[in-house]
Amino acid sequence: MLAVLIAHAIATLLAPLLVKRWGRQAFYPLSLVPLASLSWVAMNWPDSQSDDHRIQINWVPGLSMNIDLRFDTLAAIMSALVLAIGALVLFYCVDYFHHHDGHTEKRLPSFAAELVAFSGAMFGLVVSDNMLVLYLFWELTTVLSFLLVGHYAERATSRRAATQALLVTTAGGLAMLVGIVILGQYGGSYLLSDLVAHPPSGAAVSVAIVLILIGALSKSAIVPMHFWLPGAMAAPTPVSAYLHAAAMVKAGVYLIARLTPGFADTPGWRPIIVVLGLTTMLLAGWRAVREYDLKLILAFGTVSQLGLITVLVGSGGGDLMLAGLTMLCAHAMFKAALFMVVGVIDHSTGTRDIRRLAWLGKRAPALFVIAAAATASMAALPPFLGFVAKETDFEALLHSQSLGAAAPYVLGAVVVGSVFTTIYSLRFLWGAFARKGLPRPSTRVADLHRPSATFLTAPAILAAAGLAFGIAPSRLDDVLDDYAESVPGGSDYHLALWHGLGLPLLLSALVLAVGTVIFFARDRLPRALSDKEVGYLPLGNADRFYDATLRSLDFVAFKLTGATQRGSIPATQSVILATLVLVPVGALSLGAHDRPRFELWESPLQPIVGLLIVAGAVGAVILRNRLAAVLMVGLTGYGCGVIFAFHGAPDLALTQFLVETLTLVIFVLVLRTLPAEADAGAMRRFRLPRAVLAVAVGATVTVLATVAMAARTGRPIADLLPDAAYYRGHGANTVNVLLVDIRAWDTLGEISVLLVAATGVASLVFRHQRFGSAPRVPTTTPAAGQPDFGPIMAPSPQTAYSPAVGDTTWLRGSEYRDPRNRSLVLEVATRLIFPLIMVLSAYFFFTGHNTPGGGFAGGLTAGLALVLRYLAGGRYELGETLPLDAGKILGVGLGLSACTAVASLFLGAPVLSSAVVHFDIPLLGPMKFVTALFFDLGVYLIVVGLVLDVLRSLGARLDEEIIANAQPVRSGTGPR
């Protein structure tokens, strides 16, 4: 079985290549794949229930989703149909896609792949024993059907039909998935064979069964989900012949047939199947006799027949199952053949409209013979298989135990439905081939180009098979009986052409006679019957209902989007923040909560610092000058740092001070390009509502914090952390161990965010290429023995005086700056302080595991040192300080941290765990080394890289842009 699936998968992959290379001829080798699979099926035909082929491969055991394949009689019957017709359809495609001008359709390669894949998916569907795997193949066929129906994607009707088929069958499929899960959970197994052998019961199981039925009925186009099938006739005819006559629509019937032995007596099963099936048969039959398009006659005929087959296989009882399966086989043969005939007519004459066809039988006699044979089977004429099937239907319905008292009514409905079948069979044959009283062939028929012999081969084989099985149905009987026997009640009926005179034969004759009379007397019938109003009432509505549903969904989505997404950021934020206020406060006011124990302050320092912070925050709100507002926010940040320090959080205080300083620098770098003051008008707009919302949010957060604190009763996990950090993380500084070991995943995520932010900054400033390092001083190699005059010769057009310009070079890069922007004190101080800061940075980094510090603090300190060099010496000095690509530093940093994470996996430890290494160094004595240091080094590099990237973009690059912008106006206005 796996071999068949794999062969189809490989063929699917190869199909586009083959079609590209050989054109439509590639369908010949492709048709060999289902053919060879068919021979596998024939050789491995299961003789009885006992020797089914089974394959079990573990896939997702946690979800009970394993590849359980089972090849029993029913699977064998279905796969024989699917593969045989698949091979014939592929064979038929060669001539169908023949065009007069010899061109190959653009989408033909993918079409071929989809068709082959469909054959494989269908095979997988019928051999899956695991319902979840079955569902997978089920939806695979849905998607492939969408692609195949939408083959002529440039046509609006094709796209609509494909979408409709997809939506209807997927909606049913989703209902089915829910049913499968419920059934699997209640039944204790996801295997169909287990469930059917030991069916669970109960209300939940009934619901599950109804849900599964919804899926099956939508797939098999049963009312009220039938309308997609006629629409799907927009597909190329081979697709209609394969998917919509022989294979996909039979998937629903297959599932019903599979479940009937176990679940036919579940409440709801029989009424749903019988009522909907019969309604479908009658409604679709009624529509079929009124169509003018040959393909639509067949499509509605298919819907009608599917209704009948569903009733037969779903009602329970061995004889009915035998009748249903016989009907299924007969239908697959004659309907696929008839679709192919329509394809030939369409191809030869360019039309499928019966009003444009006359005398076709005379012009294409071979085609007519094939069509007549297939139609005879459809109309249940002896000695064709359709007749055998119909006889069995009547006989089984007549004596059905499972239908009980309803049996005569069901039989009556089936007889009426069969009359329709006779009428539309005649209509099809007459419409396509008759002379229709015209003196000569219609234009289309007169211009006919003759179909080749190979074009007619596939439908001829199918029509002949219908005849052969009709004359000698005993072999088919053996096969189908195997499964029918397994249905409770068993089957004692046997297929045969002649059962002697009896009620079934009488009914068959009656159906034929009445149908023929009505067809030929159709002109004398009251016109009202065929009035459009009446005809459109039941079925047209289903399609319109679909349209209305889709439109109202669109409408609701549109209204909702329009109502919630007004496009204004403040408005959107107001909605979010108002929710933040209303929902938690509403919940709090309803529920019980603990009474908090209030005290004024923890230490007298708090109110003093607090006042400063509040003053800063209010100042930031009031001040229009941007720089002033930024400084005010900075004040709140430093104030927070002080609070951290006194709270007992030295790491936080250190980081907060460093970050606050860096943020200030970044702000200043950008603010120099913006106007000094914000627009006063914009600031004043909607002042009151904003203030109200702001105060409400602030109050909410305060209240929530109070309640949350009052609710804390348990022992916090924090009590355990110091010991865990010391004994297992080998560090005395709990916060640092937390960052690089205990919660290292979090840190890994954070540094990834930093990397993204740095890249974002650089990409926004450098629009074309974010790589590279800051500009460097040009390297002029001085001749030996001569003093280095480089900087003095530098391109500095201004000769303005600055005390920084002199013989002593404190910072190399600053020689390239405008002297007016240079400061001797700053340069000298930088030269002296820079190494000290770097030592401090290294100290923070290396001792961070045991004392306040760590990768973040160390990296930020190094970043501040870079800032100092840049501010004192300008952009060339930055390049001289760290002549590396910031992107590479970031990449190495993240790579290092990630490698540490992975490396611990190789050593058999969980991801990101650290170990300690002891070693001796001469002179220094024994050393202890924790591997988390590598992770922290990654953090350090990322922070340095971020600062460097920011300086390079918002600093150095902006310098250049500002100079470039200022040049035309007044030369020489440098940045600072």
Next chain:
Amino acid sequence: MTTYLVPLVLIGALTSCGVYLLLQRNLTRMLLGLLLIGNALNLLILTVGGASGNPPVRGRASAGATTTADPLAQGMILTAIVITMGIAAFVLALTYRSYRLTTAEEVDNDPEDARVSKLSDKDDVAADEDDTAEDLHEVFPDTDAPDELDALPGHEGSR
């Protein structure tokens, strides 16, 4: 556990100022609001984490403290502080680029959203929707003309 009022008021005041700034359309002021909210939330986490105490470093003690401050809250805040800096840098770069392109620093209404909401405000939107089926043919010329293959019938036959 004991609730101290001063930090709570501080958190409330910082949040309010932050939200007030965030509700403006000016990018730098929105960023400042975000930073204020960030500071407020850091204080919130710290305060909710527990009372002050010894730093969570083995062998170090604050004067007069008997308990240890919550290291978990500190770890989370530390992460938040550094990320806030990264976001500030990014938003500033965004501000710069936006200002260079439009010489305006205000965030305008999103034109696509505005169009949708304007359309959905119309009362006769239902009528518009009904027309789309016919409009479709004008906007996208339908290629349903009978082809050599699969000549599609007119409207009379389908479904």
